[in-house]
Amino acid sequence: MMKSADKKRKKESKKCEFEFCKVCNLNHDHGNRHKYFPNHTKSLSTFLHRFQTKLSDIRFFLRNPTILRPELASRNRFWCVVCDAEVDEIGSSFACANAINHLASADHAKKLKHFLWKYGGGMDHADNFRFSEADLAKWEKKCHSLNDGSSSCSDRTNGLQIGPSNDIQNELSYKSINDFENNNLGPLTPKFLNNVLPLQYNTHKYQISQSGHPATAADGRIVCGDFEHIGWQNSQHCIPHTDAVGTSNFGNGGLYQGKHMAIGGSNLHGKNLDLMVIFSGLASIAQVSVMAPGLAEGNVHTGAPPPWLEMTVEHHPEDTSVPLSSKKGKSKLNPKRVGAAWAEKRKAELEMEKRGEIVNSDCGPNWLPNFGRVWQSGSRKESLKEFESEKPELPKVEVDPEMPITLRPYVSKRMVRLCSLWPLKMISFR
């Protein structure tokens, strides 16, 4: 009996200890039983589902490492709900690098186990919320190979300007800036020729596969800045988009579109090309049609007028003599708008005045517009009549104020009658 009472007391004392459940986001005194409550299990499933969606995004970058641009690093943050810690990507060179390292760390694994023990969820599912060492090793390998690829590409493209210095899409793709007009082809040519494969496409077509150097062509498609092989669809490496060598070695080679190039600047002699861009793992294919040299002149960046404006000027050259407002007024304005008739009449009068003709207008010195007064009854024209009728009354009041006003006390009619009868009564009494 005593033992059961002691047990009860212990349970009651345990009940008193409140703790916070971050899954349900509430304080409870249920103790360890809380994790078996149905509300908690529901909350836990949504909680873990949300965490898993975030992890799936990071898992994508685990399988496909991509280089992270420094300006975007500050935007990437990951909150680990298990460790209650924020992981940012400042200083990391690959997307989600710090997050991947955190999720593969032993500390995270330990805290994950504690989390699953405390809140439930099953220890079997622990692997879903962390990365194994094998995954981490594979990712690191891929990163190394990416690094090697980019460094070799940058060596080759040392003599070429990969993009204008303020081109934000190409900042990662170049390390040195050269004058592109000089077309210093020396460093690139020999190595490039060594790796040439038989061309599978026309000289003006290239296949580029995406690697870690995204850049944007003039028409907005993503092209790559790293090159090693031509015609290899599944390559992880890309053709250097500033390949001025291509102009000499490959006839129409080069990755330019029109005069303006997002990559090489407008100094290049623009070569219009068809480009095939294939992203490995993604289904994005864009083909740029060859533009005639005349049409390629001028775009948004060079300040040329947009084509639809040019078209309107071409189509309507005869309307310049006619005032547009009157034409538009007739066609666009509602004929039932307020004062439509008056507006048309007034426009005609103004035109006559412009021509120098005398207009018989009703605008005298006493003209007033129609005004809807507060206590107006009837049409607004009557308000004008009312006002004009009120006007003559005002001068009458103004004349009198000079007369002295005598103040008299109020005498009622009764008193007046009595006063008038009072002398008669006095006489009758006598």
Place this chain on the structure above:
Amino acid sequence: MSYLLPNLTKKKQVDSIIRDTIDKVLVLRFGRASDALCLQLDDILSKSAREVSKFATVAVVDIDSEDVQVYVKYFDITLVPSSVFFFNAHHMKMDSGTADHTKWVGAFHTKQDFIDVVEESGWMGTFVGKPGR
């Protein structure tokens, strides 16, 4: 701020602006430049005038001018500032939250409030075809 807007001191000027503003909302502010609330309203009017210039014209009328007293009496301007709206020389009434629908009494809090009121007035005049009541 009234120096940025056309300042009307004579009846003729008021007449001509009412008659010559065609297919646009005309906003006439009746007030005086020395009044604080008028200054606040003038600030908003001057800043918004350009934005509404395609469909509205804004002008200020000095109520202390003798020539304009007939308009002050006609429009029953007793509180300052008061803004009267016209469209094609027709007076536009609006519900400003008070019993007096003939004019807008007081200032606006923001530019957008004024622009909304002018747009509403223009909409009523142009598309609905009613001067309000």
